[in-house]
Amino acid sequence: MNLYAFELGRKKELCFGELIAVLGEDKLVERNLDTAIFKLNNIDGLQDRLGGTIKIIEIFDHVPKTQISTSIEKKLKQFFQNHSGKIPFSISVLSFKDRKTINIKELLNFSKKIIKSLGLNCRFVNKGPISPKPSTIYKARVIEKGIDICIINGQSSSVYLGRTITIQNIDSYSKRDFDKPGRDAKVGMTPPKLAQIMINLAGPSNTIYDPFCGTGTFLMEAMLMGKNGVGSDISTRMVEYSEKNLSWTQEQFRADTKFRIFEKDARFLIKSNIPEKIDAIVTEGYLGKPLEKQPTQHEQETIFRELANLHLNWLRAVRQITNCPIVMCVAAFKVGPQIIHLPKFQELVKEAGYKVTETFTYDRPDQIVVRDIKILNSC
Ligand SMILES: C[S@@+](CC[C@H](N)C(=O)[O-])C[C@H]1O[C@@H](n2cnc3c(N)ncnc32)[C@H](O)[C@@H]1O
Known part of the structure; x- marks a missing residue:
């Protein structure tokens, strides 16, 4: 050794x-x-x-x-x-x-x-x-x-x-991030390195599921790690982008794992939507609409309310389908040196049948909306 x-x-x-x-x-x-x-x-x-x-x-x-x-x-x-x-x-x-x-x-x-x-x-x-x-x-x-x-x-x-x-390999990360054919900066694409980290935090897995797949970053990274991927999104355009990006990844990086993408509002997922055996859910979720300036306290509260509602509903839905671990991002706000987190998240996930086992914060100096990364296990 x-x-x-x-x-x-x-x-x-x-x-x-x-x-x-x-x-x-x-x-x-x-x-x-x-x-x-x-x-x-x-x-x-x-x-x-x-x-x-x-x-x-x-x-x-x-x-x-x-x-x-x-x-x-x-x-x-x-x-x-x-x-x-x-x-x-x-x-x-x-x-x-x-x-x-x-x-x-x-x-x-x-x-x-x-x-x-x-x-x-x-x-x-x-x-x-x-x-x-x-x-x-x-x-x-x-x-x-x-x-x-x-x-x-x-x-x-x-x-x-x-x-x-x-x-x-900075060239490979940059190619995956900037050269993929389906891109939309407004959707808040996940950086490939962060996607890899989150997939790893979920523990060993053969197949991962991303219910908010957007342009498919988590599924692309999973594919490059030799894993199969299932993804869904509420937007038809995002489903097309994910499909395009995954075919491109297969071709450009000679990856040969399986993937499947479908259109679905994550709050209404049912068992027949995911017949595959899923080992982990890894997702960015929705972070709220893009912000150009610091939100007021009232705006913060409105966004947090909207997100709390979304998270509670999609977590409840997936809990009926699988009890695999979840690694997800939750929006938080940077106000000066302080980070304001979504209130009572612990209680919210408990209502859906989960407990938070670990939390990390991922921020960049210039960002208003930052990501809290949460690991959830069923309880
Ligand atoms: C932050 S983006 C995900 C970005 C993605 N990880 C990527 O790298 O491109 C959030 C995604 O959630 C989708 N979304 C929002 N509400 C949804 C819902 N209720 N069910 C499913 N997807 C939803 C949006 O269409 C968007 O693609």
């Missing part, structure tokens, strides 16, 4: 929750500020199915801070033995509260001397004093052609040293 560090995306708790759901708490070695370290046999195929992990780092050493340069020297000598040409090279520092604790510039200069002494050539992707952005590492193809050394603050006074072995 090896130690691997997973660099967590922007919403750390949510990304960590995804890792625990996929890898299991028993494999966790430690959780740090930006990373979680797991003991695993291998990480085959993991990067592409984790929306919340920026990169996966294979740990090669665990040393006191005073031995960082000795450990890097050993690793570089070993690594560069098998390489020639101009090699892209970077040093990243993770999980330190104060990033200046490690002098990246000094370590880069130190590494340069070693590489030169080996008679080799390398291209520095970061010049220090800060870590390179993941997109810079990705674009410079450091993972394929060179080495990104990571220095990770551990819980004891020691640090972990590792080498990045996989990184999020």
Whole structure:
């Protein structure tokens, strides 16, 4: 077994929750500020199915801070033995509260001397004093052609040293998000990474159902994860978009799982609408009409009332059909530094036969409407 560090995306708790759901708490070695370290046999195929992990780092050493340069020297000598040409090279520092604790510039200069002494050539992707952005590492193809050394603050006074072995494929995410043929910015399309995270939070599944499928993001991501998908929406246009996008995903990514989309108001779902065995419901739900400015308190209350009604009714309907877990988004409002959540959601789901087992908030700095991600289990 090896130690691997997973660099967590922007919403750390949510990304960590995804890792625990996929890898299991028993494999966790430690959780740090930006990373979680797991003991695993291998990480085959993991990067592409984790929306919340920026990169996966294979740990090669665990040393006191005073031995960082000795450990890097050993690793570089070993690594560069098998390489020639101009090699892209970077040093990243993770999980330190104060990033200046490690002098990246000094370590880069130190590494340069070693590489030169080996008679080799390398291209520095970061010049220090800060870590390179993941997109810079990705674009410079450091993972394929060179080495990104990571220095990770551990819980004891020691640090972990590792080498990045996989990184999020930003081209693939962007293609799935922006190149799909059926798009409608007004509908509030779910970001593909968030869709992956939510599918993972639902636990192991073969078939997922999205009763508010819109343009089909959850079903597309499920398909890419080797799962079958069933989707429905109240809008004929959205049903067409989902169908188009799923056929496009099959074709573009050579995915070969099954999907079925139908038109239906989720409040009136009945058993015969879903004859398939569903393992999880993963959905964005309706977030209310798009808002350009901060809603007044009265507007907030009106939207919350409308959403509470919708959620109660569709949850009641699906509870009659299946008792599988649900991972869903619920709209919340950002008012200054505060987030106003849909009141009494816990009581609402209880009335429909569910309990909330976990909650995360997913927001972006510029958004008025933010997403509360809820995991529901039947009770
Ligand atoms: C936020 S969007 C879903 C976005 C979707 N996840 C995507 O990435 O495109 C909400 C969807 O719910 C649908 N909707 C609204 N009320 C509904 C209802 N009562 N039953 C079913 N679908 C509904 C809308 O047509 C819209 O497509």
